[in-house]
Amino acid sequence: MRVSLNLLSAIGLGAALVSPSYAADVASFYKGRELDVVIGSTPGGGFDTYGRFLARHMYRHIPGTPTMVAKNMPGAGGLKEMTYLMTAAPKDGSVIGIINPVMTTAPLLTPEVAKFDPLKYEWIGSANAEISTCGFWSKSGVKSVEDLTKRELIIGGVGPSSGSTLDAITLKQVLGLPFKIVAGYSGLSEVALAGQRGEVDGACGLNVTTLKSAHWDAIQRGELKIILQTSLRNHPELPGVANVFSLAKTEEQKQIMQMTFGPWIYGRSFVAPPGTDKDRVAALREAFQKTMKDPLFLAEADKARLEVNPATPEEIAKLIKEIYDTPPDVIEKTRAMLNIADKI
DSSP states (O other): OOOOHHHHHHHHHTTSSOOTTHHHHHHHHHTTOEEEEEESSOTTSHHHHHHHHHHHHHGGGSTTOOEEEEEEOOOGGGHHHHHHHHHTSOSSSSEEEEEOGGGGGHHHHOTTTOOSOGGGSEEEEESBOOOEEEEEEGGGOOOSSGGGGSSOEEEEOSOTTSHHHHHHHHHHHHHOOOEEEEOOOSSHHHHHHHHHHTSOSEEEEEEHHHIIIIIHHHHHTTSEEEEEEOSSSOOTTSTTOEEHHHHOOSHHHHHHHHHHHGGGGGTTEEEEOTTOOHHHHHHHHHHHHHHHTOHHHHHHHHHTTOOOBOBOHHHHHHHHHHHHTSOHHHHHHHHHHHGGGGGO
């Protein structure tokens, strides 16, 4: 699944060349119309929050000011939504979706179930680069990276295929951390309660957005200690917290972790179905960029403790290309590693 430079250009720049009169045509199309924002998860989570948040503001910047309607389509961690957008969704600009970034690597890691090509979607942009972390509750006694190797640590997870579990598996297998992963919890809030009771020592897959909305006070009180950042970049509000990429000893280790952790850099991504009208894609991209700078949008985000750190379609396409250029033997090693989740 190699990517040519021509295809990369199509992903990132396919909507750049449009007719001068496209704005009037787009306005005519969207006037009085609903624009669906499909969310591949249940209500209340991070993707749902960002999807509905965008819908409340972006419509003002789209010619014709359509009514944007958020619609949940949960299933298989986002696989149902990705398949719908690829195969059944209208391609006229009346549908966009916010996707789980992990789904962009699914065709590499689980091609038997992920029957779509992430390189063909029309990327609109990402509202935030999510920085994921591993945190440990005070009862664990873990206060530093060095403490991670002193004894077996019980790590809570939300399910065999959840980000919290897969992140912990990656760290256990790639860096050799002595994690015992318990993946039977129904949600991260249940994992947090287990940590407070001393049933688990810590958890991975904790995005900073989630931490800010639910656990920031516990961090300030010292009840939850963030030990690792599992991201291609560091978060400015986590100074001194080690990044797992700095702990890697080989290029192969970095490549495996990039496949697992890398997609969260475009963590809150919006896409239109492949083949969507180019003029409308261009309008949606422009509207998205304007929304990311909209004072009303930013003020509401700040009030809700939602981070806004956007990425362009070109930036998203570049990282996807890098991931898909991973050597085949490293892809196979990553697949074998993550299949351990089935045996937990």
